[in-house]
Amino acid sequence: MTLDIKICGLKTEEAVAAALEGGASHIGFIFFEKSPRHVSVAEAARLRGAARGRALAVAVTVDADDASLDTIVAAMQPDVLQLHGRETPDRVAELRTRYGLPVMKAISIRDAEDLAAIAPYRGVTDRFLLDAKPPAGAELPGGNGIAFDWAILASLDADVDYMLSGGINAGNIGAALQMVKPSGVDVSSGVERAPGEKDPEKIRAFFRAVRALDSRGAA
Numbered sequence: 471m472t473l474d475i476k477i478c479g480l481k482t483e484e485a486v487a488a489a490l491e492g493g494a495s496h497i498g499f500i501f502f503e504k505s506p507r508h509v510s511v512a513e514a515a516r517l518r519g520a521a522r523g524r525a526l527a528v529a530v531t532v533d534a535d536d537a538s539l540d541t542i543v544a545a546m547q548p549d550v551l552q553l554h555g556r557e558t559p560d561r562v563a564e565l566r567t568r569y570g571l572p573v574m575k576a577i578s579i580r581d582a583e584d585l586a587a588i589a590p591y592r593g594v595t596d597r598f599l600l601d602a603k604p605p606a607g608a609e610l611p612g613g614n615g616i617a618f619d620w621a622i623l624a625s626l627d628a629d630v631d632y633m634l635s636g637g638i639n640a641g642n643i644g645a646a647l648q649m650v651k652p653s654g655v656d657v658s659s660g661v662e663r664a665p666g667e668k669d670p671e672k673i674r675a676f677f678r679a680v681r682a683l684d685s686r687g688a689a
């Protein structure tokens with residue numbers, strides 16, 4: 471199975487181009503005003519245009535209301551909705567039906583007990599995004615550049631389809647994929663030069679690191 475790679479928090483044409491050239495399967499746009507990666511709906515719509523047919527565009531939202539989601543979906547036409555807040559299973563099911571789009575529900579992980587949060591969403595989310603739990607007092611529910619202990623995932627049921635997220639970068643992707651077998655990985659601050667500023671060279675380095683694993687049959 472090929473590993474999906476999502477480069478998240480894109481704000482510039484240059485960064486989108488680097489992600490597409492690297493072979494990203496997904497590109498993510500953040501609709502969360504407190505984030506340094508926040509983009510306007512119009513900008514995301516423009517940037518995702520370049521990727522149409524090359525990578526799936528993911529709208530990342532945090533407890534967004536229907537009016538905001540209607541605007542995002544109509545203007546940007548995402549391929550996937552990433553729900554990165556406290557959306558309940560009922561809300562996830564409702565949004566999946568309302569927009570007819572695949573949904574990826576983010577679950578925050580710090581300890582093995584956090585895996586219990588997965589079960590209520592089985593059957594209502596198309597895929598999980600397993601991300602590190604933000605530190606106490608953090609403003610952002612994701613994009614904090616923190617990895618969790620991937621060994622925790624050893625007890626996960628084999629049929630849980632997930633992207634691995636949280637503090638992934640070119641330097642640790644090899645170790646991560648030796649330990650766990652996600653269907654995809656999601657990278658944001660690990661390919662930045664400063665919060666919210668993607669570094670095309672770091673994006674390229676990330677893809678080189680994945681390809682090196684691929685040639686050893688590890689990805």
Ligand SMILES: O=C(O)c1ccccc1N[C@@H]1O[C@H](COP(=O)(O)O)[C@@H](O)[C@H]1O
Pocket residue numbers: 478479498500502505506507530531532554601610611612613614615616635636637638656657658659660
């Ligand atoms: O990146 C953000 O600013 C963000 C804001 C609100 C919700 C989610 C956000 N990012 C998501 O978190 C993962 C992990 O980020 P990182 O690699 O640890 O920096 C990222 O891929 C986004 O999906």
